[in-house]
Amino acid sequence: MAELCGVMGIGQTRYAAKRQELSMPGLLREAAERALDDAGCTWADIDAVVIGKAPDMFEGVMMPELFLNDAIGGAYKPMLRVHTAGSVGGSTAIVAASLVQSGVHDRVLTVAYEKQSESNATWALTISMPFSVATVAGAGGYFAPLVRGYIRRSGAPEDTGIRVAVKDRQNALKNPLAHLQLEDISFDMVANSPMLWDPIRYLETCPSSDGACAMVMAKESIATQSTKPVAWIHATEMRSEPTMFSGRDQVMPRASLDNAAALYKKAGIQNPRDEIDCAEIYVPFSWFEPMWMEGMLFAPINEGWKMTYEGATALDGDLPVNMSGGVLSSNPIGASGMIRFAEAALQVRGMAGDHQIDGARKALGHAYGGGSQYFSTWIVSDQKP
Amino acid sequence: MRDVAVVAFSQSPSVRRETDCNEVEILIPVIHELRTNAGITNEDVDFVCSGSSDYLAGQSFAFVSGLDAVGAWPPVCESHVEMDGAWALYEAWVKIQMGYAELALVYGFGKPSMGDLPLTMALQLDPYSVMPLWPDAVSIAALQARLLLDDGVVSERDMAEVAVRDRANAKQNPYAQVKGDFSVDQILADPYLVSPLRKHDCSPISDGASAILLAAGDRAKDLCKRPAWIRGIEHICEPQDLGVRDLKRSRSTEIAAEKAGVRAGKIDVAELSAPFTHQEILVERALGLGSETSINPSGGALAGNPIMAVSADRAVAHATSGPCLQQNLICVLEG
Known part of the structure; x- marks a missing residue:
């Protein structure tokens, strides 16, 4: 039986298009120091370090964890580097939790980051390889047809995505760390923004951000001594499937549905919409909120858009989603998944500040990546399982 | 700690330049052989973990196509480290320790012949202060070797003896790339590649893949006579x-x-x-x-x-x- 693991420290950088005052080591250290302060521990208390980020070509450093490890207190300690496409921030948190849950380590520091200002992500994603077609599409070009497919199947009103974009940017105004702070965000402002990849408009996409997110996780006997609230991990789950094969449903991938079912089973959740108080879902393009409401079994297939439309996912709805502003407001790619996991933990610790959901006891952190094929999730609670 | 064992292992030959297969195609027969030898199917595996580096393939998300070699359908519980496959093995061992898995498939693969490996490895160095000088991997290792020689920690003869031993041992290994009988004196007569390193002091550049099956306790005993x-x-x-x-x-x-x-x-x-x-x-x-x-x-x-x-x-x-x-x-x- 696995050891119980609690999140006892969380640190995030301020997210911005360019954190030019910081090097990559400085960026990670800003998040890591804040997580250690929150956990009330020092570098010496950390047994192992787990680093996550999206493709190395985003910054042009091969296996950058090797040069970064020292800056986050990893010298002469075990260090792992996780990379599972866009879900990496979540997967990294899961690997860190595993080190505690297995009884291998007592207290682990995990950090995920991206410094997009030192790179060009779209370039890194469109390298031409021998014998394969370069899509030269970037992420938006890849996902737009999937959104089209969703709209066709579900008959969702075409302004559903606009509503998500407005809601998440309004939420971001309550999060001082969020990259986009659009004081005058409105339905018309999103609707009138340029169409980038039909049906995805400019203001329905995520920004490119610099930033890092860190967590300190510890075994039960240490975490219970914390003077601050602890987020207890009830369940973690991951699923992957290949990018392309005949008959694959890319709009609603089986890996997502399988992952959700396995996660809830482990967490002892019968009815996710009733039992989960709030969720941080990986929504890099507005339409993925309704899509993942279905993919995470909160809504029946083809009805996820109704949750958005009826306001269920707003801060005052019955299942608030992306209280922090989400990926649509801050997107340091490799960290974006970990931010979802960390924000879910902040909610159940009651430490989310102005975007706190009153009485949040059980929260979902979610990340996905690749061609909608990598999924990582966790359920955290203020109560031990 | 739970008892965990390696119950199966397979590998491709190490070759200087695999011209006909891409990374996934190198991996497919390796994973197939592993499953066949162990007598298992995908459904028996609880966790899959791999190790690779995007920079060897020269492509972002290069590891994603590794899922094609696994045949990850129905979807699998899977993770990846941007590290050598040995660390993927470690992660799989951790997952078995926590009771998340009983049987784990681990694989690692690389095709460094796609680029200039020593120069590519320069990209591992501090990007602000060291990498702009483009110190290649052999030159960095040569700095260390020079230090060892100057301080009398090793001699060039010691180093040559290592090469002679390893290449002689490799004669028994059909997967090895560089093998044969050499004499220390013969090797020491070779010119320096990057002083004080000679060619025989450096590992070859190899394309290849390997896979391991890891199992817990009784499961291991069921699958293998001598885990x-x-x-x-x-x-x-x-x-x-x-x-x-x-x-x-x-x-x-x-x-x-x-x-x-x-x-x-x-x-x-x-x-x-x-x-x-x-x-x-x-x-x-x-x-x-x-x-x-x-x-x-x-x-x-x-x-x-x-x-x-x-x-x-x-x-x-x-x-x-x-x-x-x-x-x-x-x-x-x-x-």
Whole structure:
């Protein structure tokens, strides 16, 4: 039986298009120091370090964890580097939790980051390889047809995505760390923004951000001594499937549905919409909120858009989603998944500040990546399982 | 800790340049052979973990296509480290320890012939202060070798002897790339590649893949007559900056070996993955290996080095990453 693991420290950088005052080591250290302060521990208390980020070509450093490890207190300690496409921030948190849950380590520091200002992500994603077609599409070009497919199947009103974009940017105004702070965000402002990849408009996409997110996780006997609230991990789950094969449903991938079912089973959740108080879902393009409401079994297939439309996912709805502003407001790619996991933990610790959901006891952190094929999730609670 | 064992292993030959297959195509027969030999199917596997590097393939998300080799359908519980496959093995071992999995598939693959490997490895160095100088991997290793020679820690003859031993051992290994009988004097007569390193001091550049099946307790006994039980597995990372490290020893290997219990008993066999002869000597010393241990019966990394795929009776297995033995993993196995 696995050891119980609690999140006892969380640190995030301020997210911005360019954190030019910081090097990559400085960026990670800003998040890591804040997580250690929150956990009330020092570098010496950390047994192992787990680093996550999206493709190395985003910054042009091969296996950058090797040069970064020292800056986050990893010298002469075990260090792992996780990379599972866009879900990496979540997967990294899961690997860190595993080190505690297995009884291998007592207290682990995990950090995920991206410094997009030192790179060009779209370039890194469109390298031409021998014998394969370069899509030269970037992420938006890849996902737009999937959104089209969703709209066709579900008959969702075409302004559903606009509503998500407005809601998440309004939420971001309550999060001082969020990259986009659009004081005058409105339905018309999103609707009138340029169409980038039909049906995805400019203001329905995520920004490119610099930033890092860190967590300190510890075994039960240490975490219970914390003077601050602890987020207890009830369940973690991951699923992957290949990018392309005949008959694959890319709009609603089986890996997502399988992952959700396995996660809830482990967490002892019968009815996710009733039992989960709030969720941080990986929504890099507005339409993925309704899509993942279905993919995470909160809504029946083809009805996820109704949750958005009826306001269920707003801060005052019955299942608030992306209280922090989400990926649509801050997107340091490799960290974006970990931010979802960390924000879910902040909610159940009651430490989310102005975007706190009153009485949040059980929260979902979610990340996905690749061609909608990598999924990582966790359920955290203020109560031990 | 639960008893966990390696129950199956398969590998591709290490070759200088695989011209006909891409990374996935190298991997497909390796994984197929592993499953066939173990008599299992995808449905039996609870967790899949892989190790690879995007920069070897020259492509972002290169590991994603590895899922095609696994045949990940229905969807699998899967994770990936941007590290050598040995660390993927470690993650899988952790997952079994926590009770998340009973049977795990681990694989590593690399096709460095796609680019200029020594120069590509320069991209591992500090991007602000070191990498702009483009110090290639052989030159960085040569700096360390020069230090060792100047301080009398090793001699060029010691280094040549390592190469002769490994290449002779590799004759028995059909998967090895560089093998044969050489004499120390003959090798020492060769010109320097990057002084003080000669060609034989450097591991070859190899394309290849390997895969391991890891199982817990009774599951391992069911699948394999003589499982290789993992009695200790530890890894340690040093700072990267060469100026803050003691390059005349492998401190991280020493710490990992101590924690893994290498010295708790006689070691019959050691498989070391050091990419340069002087580094193999440092690892050998850090492990405290003596004449009772057969070192690199396969030929080791100096005979075939499909980086990212170097995973493995009382035996010790070693893997390394980063410049000058920055990060090292030690695994103690018992029959």
